[in-house]
Amino acid sequence: MKVLCHSFVQNLGGRDFDEVLFKHFAAHFNEKYKIDVYSNASAFVRLRISCEKVKKVLSANAEAPLSIECLIGDTDVRGIITRDEFENLSSKLLERVTVPCSMALKDSGLTVDELYTIELVGSGSHIPALTRKLTSFLKKEPTRTLTAITMSYMKPERENMLAEQDIKGQRNALVFFVHDTRFKLCGTYKSFVTDTEKEEITNNLQITENWLNEDSDNESEQDYTGTLKDLKRVSGICYF
Structure with a gap:
């Protein structure tokens, strides 16, 4: 297999749609429950993880509920969003979907009609x-018969190895951060955090670990790097 070209645009991935939600x-929760996440x-962290799940539910359903117990203190929150609302909120992202496609077609010298x-x-x-945007632009409905890992094996050997290493490397970095921070909370960082801060950080680490245990082959390098960035941000009190 010969790779003719590749193209991309920044900030146009699954996590960017999570950010919209x-x-x-x-x-919504700030207005309804007077809380600031x-x-x-x-x-x-809990709301971010829940929003990722809502995005996946909306891929197969017309609406999706979101419910989190004791999000802040004793406040339970509930909300619902329809697929139409989500698409309207994501309109600016969706407008950019065809940009890398146009770039790839131009760089490869191919036309839409030549795509198999x-x-x-x-x-x-x-x-x-x-999917609708891509189908309209490329005049052919896309398929989803392969996972991200399987796709990497269809590239030249060097690209395959690098792609797989990048995904595994970022996942391992996230796993290491979770375990390392948890260990240091009982040692190196012990005198620098209060009991309340320690409990909050520990909860964040557990939430992330649960997500790691539930993830699938569809998780990308961006998913892991983004989650690690978020975790470092909210655990900043003990990150050096």
Whole structure:
């Protein structure tokens, strides 16, 4: 197999669609329950993880509920969003979906009519509006018969190894951070954090570990790097 070219645009992945949902529910809960998830590390992480699940539910359903018990203190929160609302909120992202396609066609010297098949991978690729955009632009409906890992094996050997190493490397970095921080909370960082801060950070680590145990082959390098960045942000009190 010969790779003719590759193209991409920044900030156009699954986590960017998660961010749309996060901002929506953060504002909704602030108005309805008078709570600010940005001010609470545990709430910040829990809402982000819940929004990722909502995105996946909306890929197969017309609406999706979101419910989190004791998000901040004793406050239980509930919300619901329809697929149409999500697509409207994501309109600016969806407008950019065809940009890397145009770049790839130009760089490869191919036309839309010369494309034999179009394969989508990654959790974000299941968003119906994204599929519709690509189908309209490329004049062919994309398929999802392969996982991200399987796709990497279809590349030249060196690219395959690098792609797989990048994904595994970022996942391992996240796993290491979780275990290392948990260990240091009982040692190196013990005198620098209060009991409340320790409990909050420990909860964030456990939430992330649960997510790692539930993830699938569809998780990308961006998923792991983004989660690690978020975890470092909310655990900043003990990150050096």
